[in-house]
Amino acid sequence: MNDILEPIDKLEPLKDIGGVAQPLLQVVSLTKHFPVRGGLFAPSKTVRAVDDVSFAISKGETVGIVGESGCGKSTTARLLMHLMPRNSGDIIYDGRTVGRELSLRELRRGMQMVFQDSYASLNPRLTIEESIAFGPKVHGMADKAARLLARELLGKVGLRPETFANRYPHEVSGGQRQRVNIARALALSPRLVILDEAVSALDKSVEAQVLNLLVDLKREFGLTYLFISHDLNVVRYISDRVLVMYLGEVVELGPVDEVWDGPAHPYTRALLAAMPSSDPDNRTETPPITGDPPNPIDPPSGCRFHTRCPFAEAMCGEATPKLTEITVTGHQAACYMAIPGSGHSKAPAAGVQ
Amino acid sequence: MTVMTDTALQAAPATKARGYWATVGRRIVRDKVSMACAFILLLIFLAAIFAPYLHLADPYQGSMIRRLRAIGTPNYPLGTDELGRDMLARLIYGGRLSLLIGILPVILAFIIGTGLGVVAGYVGGKLNTAIMRTVDVFYAFPSVLLAIAISGALGAGIVNSIVSLTIVFVPQITRVAESVTTGVRNMDYVEAARASGANAFTIMRVHMLGNVLGSIFVYATGLISVSMILAAGLSFLGLGTKPPEPEWGLMLNTLRTAIYVNPWVAALPGVMIFAVSICFNLLSDGMRSAMDIRN
Numbered sequence: 001m002n003d004i005l006e007p008i009d010k011l012e013p014l015k016d017i018g019g020v021a022q023p024l025l026q027v028v029s030l031t032k033h034f035p036v037r038g039g040l041f042a043p044s045k046t047v048r049a050v051d052d053v054s055f056a057i058s059k060g061e062t063v064g065i066v067g068e069s070g071c072g073k074s075t076t077a078r079l080l081m082h083l084m085p086r087n088s089g090d091i092i093y094d095g096r097t098v099g100r101e102l103s104l105r106e107l108r109r110g111m112q113m114v115f116q117d118s119y120a121s122l123n124p125r126l127t128i129e130e131s132i133a134f135g136p137k138v139h140g141m142a143d144k145a146a147r148l149l150a151r152e153l154l155g156k157v158g159l160r161p162e163t164f165a166n167r168y169p170h171e172v173s174g175g176q177r178q179r180v181n182i183a184r185a186l187a188l189s190p191r192l193v194i195l196d197e198a199v200s201a202l203d204k205s206v207e208a209q210v211l212n213l214l215v216d217l218k219r220e221f222g223l224t225y226l227f228i229s230h231d232l233n234v235v236r237y238i239s240d241r242v243l244v245m246y247l248g249e250v251v252e253l254g255p256v257d258e259v260w261d262g263p264a265h266p267y268t269r270a271l272l273a274a275m276p277s278s279d280p281d282n283r284t285e286t287p288p289i290t291g292d293p294p295n296p297i298d299p300p301s302g303c304r305f306h307t308r309c310p311f312a313e314a315m316c317g318e319a320t321p322k323l324t325e326i327t328v329t330g331h332q333a334a335c336y337m338a339i340p341g342s343g344h345s346k347a348p349a350a351g352v353q
Numbered sequence: 354m355t356v357m358t359d360t361a362l363q364a365a366p367a368t369k370a371r372g373y374w375a376t377v378g379r380r381i382v383r384d385k386v387s388m389a390c391a392f393i394l395l396l397i398f399l400a401a402i403f404a405p406y407l408h409l410a411d412p413y414q415g416s417m418i419r420r421l422r423a424i425g426t427p428n429y430p431l432g433t434d435e436l437g438r439d440m441l442a443r444l445i446y447g448g449r450l451s452l453l454i455g456i457l458p459v460i461l462a463f464i465i466g467t468g469l470g471v472v473a474g475y476v477g478g479k480l481n482t483a484i485m486r487t488v489d490v491f492y493a494f495p496s497v498l499l500a501i502a503i504s505g506a507l508g509a510g511i512v513n514s515i516v517s518l519t520i521v522f523v524p525q526i527t528r529v530a531e532s533v534t535t536g537v538r539n540m541d542y543v544e545a546a547r548a549s550g551a552n553a554f555t556i557m558r559v560h561m562l563g564n565v566l567g568s569i570f571v572y573a574t575g576l577i578s579v580s581m582i583l584a585a586g587l588s589f590l591g592l593g594t595k596p597p598e599p600e601w602g603l604m605l606n607t608l609r610t611a612i613y614v615n616p617w618v619a620a621l622p623g624v625m626i627f628a629v630s631i632c633f634n635l636l637s638d639g640m641r642s643a644m645d646i647r648n
Contacts, residue, residue, distance in 0.1 A: 081548050108550035121541035125373050125563040131542075134559060135549035168373075181545075188549060 009145040011136055013189040014110040016059070018095040023056035024192055024224050025080070025111075030054070030089035032072075032079055036297060045297050049075045051248040053089075054323075057192070062218070062225040064239030064256065066232060066271065068293055072248040073228045077196040080226070081113050093192075109139060112185035116197035118177035122169035122184075128154070129165035132184045139188065146187075153183040156220070158213060175206035179213065186221065194226045199234060211238060232275050236260060241330075244268045247296055247304045250323055254331030264326055264333035267305045303335070315343055373563070380643040387639030390632035397629060401448035410439035412446040412599045421615045432618040434604065435611050436597075440618060444625055447599035450511065454593065454600075455581035455629070458515050462522030463573040469523070470530020471565060475538055475557065485531060491524040500583050504592040514593040518580055522573075529572045530565065537564045567644045574637035578630030585626050601626050 030053045033046040050072045057063050065073050079086045082104055093110055096102035102110075115121040122131050132150035137143060151161035157179040169177055178198065185193055195214070199207045211234065218225060229235050235242055235256070242259050244252040244267065252265040263269040270289040277283065289308050294300050300307045306316035316336060323334040336344035381387050400407065410429075415436035422433040431440035473484040491499065503517035537543065538561065546556045585602025587593035594600040596607065604622040612619045 078544075083544055083547060105550045108548060113545070113548050115541040115545065117541055121545050123542040123546075123560050123564070126559075134546065134551070138549055138551040138555060184545065 009141060009149060011109065011139055011141065011187075011189045013191055014094070014106060016094065016191075020059055022059075022095050023092075024059045024094055025057040025226075026090075026092040027056070027080070028054050028090040028092065030076065030079055030091070031087045032075055032084070033087050047296050048248050048299055049296065050079060050086075051299075053245075053248070053250050055243055055250060055253060057224060057226060059191075060222065060224055061240040062227055062238055064235035064242040065226065065228045065245060066230065066235050066242060067245035068271075069230065070293060070296065071245045073230075073245055074196055075248075076245075077113060077194050077226070077228055080194060081111065082107065105139075109188050110190055111192045111194065112188055112190040113194040113196060114178070114181050114185050114198040116201055118174050118181055118201065119169060121181055122177060124169055127166050127168060128159075128172070128180050129161075131169075131180065132187050135184065135187045149187060150183070153186055154180070156186070156217065157183045159183075173206075175202050175210060178202060178210055182210075182213070182217070186217065189221075191222070192224045192226065194228070196228045197230070198227075200229060200231060207234070214238065232272065244271065247293055247299055249304060250334065251305065252331075252333045252335075253323065254327070254333075255329055258327065258329060258331050262331075264331065264338040265305075265335045266309050266311055266337070268333075305335075311337060311344075311346060313344055377640075377643050381639055384639045384643065387636055387643075390636045390639070393628065394632045394636070397448055397625075398452065400445050401452055404442075404445045404449060407445065409442035409445060412438060412442040413597055414438060421611050421618065423615060424617050431621060432615065434608055434618065440621055443599040443604060444601070444621060447601050447604055447622065448625065450594055450598060451581065451584065451601040451626070452629070454511060454515055454518070454584040456577055458518035458522055458584075459573050459577050459580050461515075461519040462526050462576070463569070465519070466523045466526025467530045467566070467569050470527040470532075470569070471534045471557075471561075473527070474531040474534025475553070475561065477535075477538075481531070484527070488524040488527045491520065492528065496521045496525075496579070497583060497586060500587060501590065501592065504587050509592050509595060511594055514584060514587045517587070518583055521583065522576055522580065525576065526569060526573060530569050533565050533568045534561065537561050540564075571637050571641045571644065574640065575634055577633040581626055581630045581633075585622075 030050055032050040033048055036045045036047055053072070053076060055063070065076065067073055075084075078084050079089075080091060082098070091098045091107075093102050093107055098104065098107050122128070126134070129147055129150045132153055133141075133143070133146035136146040136149055141149070147165075151165055154161040154164055159176060159179055164172065164176070164180070169180070172180070178201075181198075198214075199210050202210060214225070215238065217223060225238070227235065227238055239256045241254060242256045243250055244259070244265065246267050252259060252263065252268045259268060260272065263272055267289075274289075289310075291308055294304070294307055300317070302315075302317040302319055303309070303312075303321055306312040309316065313336075321334045321336050321339060321342070323332045324339045325332050326338050333339075336342040337346045338348075340348045415438045416433075417437060419429070419433050420435060420437040422429050424430070424432045426432055429439055429441070431444065434440055434443060469484055469488070473481040494502070500514075500517050500521045503520055504514050507513040507517060543556060543560055546560050551559075584593060585600075585605060588600050588602030589606040591606075594603050596603060601622040605619075605626070608619040608622065
């Protein structure tokens with residue numbers, strides 16, 4: 001197929017170690033607290049941005065993360081990329097714990113990220129080709145080979161290299177820039193790509209094109225995606241499984257169709273109900289939940305959602321419900337109403353399921 | 354897909370990408386005001402550098418008979434000063450010292466201030482606090498006062514006034530460098546570079562310096578005019594150059610007694626200071642807009 005004179009070098013993807021059965025990424029009790037300095041005499045407080053978050057991503061799947069702004073989606077992404085230090089928790093990439101069996105440098109080869117702001121994530125002083133070639137060069141590729149690879153990848157993301165390679169970021173449109181960012185992420189041959197609101201800033205038609213591109217690239221390169229978005233329609237379209245976050249915690253997790261058809265956590269239900277319908281007979285008349293999310297500096301005790309939950313009972317404010325498996329397909333929810341025999345009046349009886 | 358990509362790769366680009374600075378250069382050449390300023394500055398610089406070859410009168414040779422001649426006197430196109438020395442020669446020779454003590458402190462402060470500010474902005478944390486609070490101590494004083502105080506402490510002289518002006522400008526450039534660096538450091542492309550596994554040095558070289566230096570350079574160019582005026586002020590107060598050395602600020606001081614007798618001649622050194630500083634100011638404005646390449 002490749003009939004040009006010089007074959008295009010690629011960085012070898014990290015070896016598959018555990019086979020299909022082993023998750024590509026395991027996140028165990030990931031926690032990030034930001035200290036908030038109080039005034040001169042006020043005690044310092046902490047924002048619990050990400051609190052004891054655990055999940056796993058299988059090889060080849062797309063996991064979506066949804067939630068209101070400020071719920072810790074992007075912080076989770078940055079923690080996974082090690083762009084900020086975490087307080088505690090382990091990140092295990094294909095069976096190897098980062099920092100112990102897997103070096104940070106190797107992790108960065110295996111995991112890349114696409115940012116929301118397509119303009120801010122490209123250096124205005126570098127041409128598109130130089131931006132894409134930067135990563136491979138950091139990992140030891142010669143300048144010429146890296147530039148050839150950059151041009152190859154530009155073709156893969158649907159941009160003609162001869163037109164775009166020498167342009168500067170301000171000379172191309174937002175959708176094209178986001179394609180460049182995707183090419184840049186792919187330049188290191190990662191197996192996992194984190195897409196942090198990667199299509200949120202694009203207009204609808206361009207968003208659809210980029211989503212389709214992502215689906216194509218996933219098939220071609222055998223990628224695994226962690227897809228962070230506040231757009232529920234987009235998450236449903238692209239994800240296999242979805243993870244719902246509220247105030248730094250995972251409240252529900254499961255196959256996307258199951259969560260959409262039978263949301264087990266009242267927050268997920270409210271979130272889905274808040275989606276505007278395109279059917280005028282089916283308008284949303286009353287807001288599903290009211291009020292703002294509570295201040296994460298001082299999160300409510302027990303279930304963090306109980307202050308806004310229409311079904312809250314006394315027990316909800318006392319102890320935090322654990323994320324519990326509710327179906328055999330891996331649908332989990334952290335709500336007493338979904339946990340059999342929890343004592344909540346709406347909970348199924350123990351043993352029934 | 355592959356076929357298209359391959360043909361695309363073979364069709365090497367006919368148009369070589371213009372570098373960033375080439376584009377900026379082209380934009381600034383098109384700006385008439387900047388070019389006029391650059392031309393005037395070039396003339397003044399060339400005249401100052403090649404002063405000995407211009408067949409000028411001796412700038413030190415005075416005469417009691419021909420004191421304070423008006424502008425346009427034969428043989429003395431710009432008149433004579435209070436000691437009968439040729440003003441044209443003194444202004445041109447004066448440019449050598451004035452430009453030196455106007456520009457050298459800014460260059461020195463640019464080097465030191467950029468170093469401090471970029472390190473403070475990139476490393477952040479305690480080092481940032483240490484550097485920036487120290488700098489703030491100097492920044493708290495008005496620059497004229499600080500320059501006079503340091504010059505006064507060090508004693509009069511050209512070297513001392515260069516040192517004192519450098520100390521005045523380091524905090525200002527450090528502050529700008531720090532804030533620009535902090536801004537760039539938080540950009541997503543720096544995060545993306547970190548995510549690609551690059552070390553701090555590479556990120557600094559490839560992604561930060563280019564985006565940081567431009568703004569600091571523009572700011573420093575603007576400071577040259579301030580430096581010229583401060584240097585002239587120090588000389589005026591007797592803290593810079595000493596007579597009979599020709600220097601614009603000092604000339605302004607000694608000619609001040611002649612302001613009622615021959616105001617036009619007395620104003621000439623001031624006109625030179627004004628012309629040079631406004632040219633540097635306009636040039637720095639022109640560079641600022643030329644470097645904002647998005648428009």
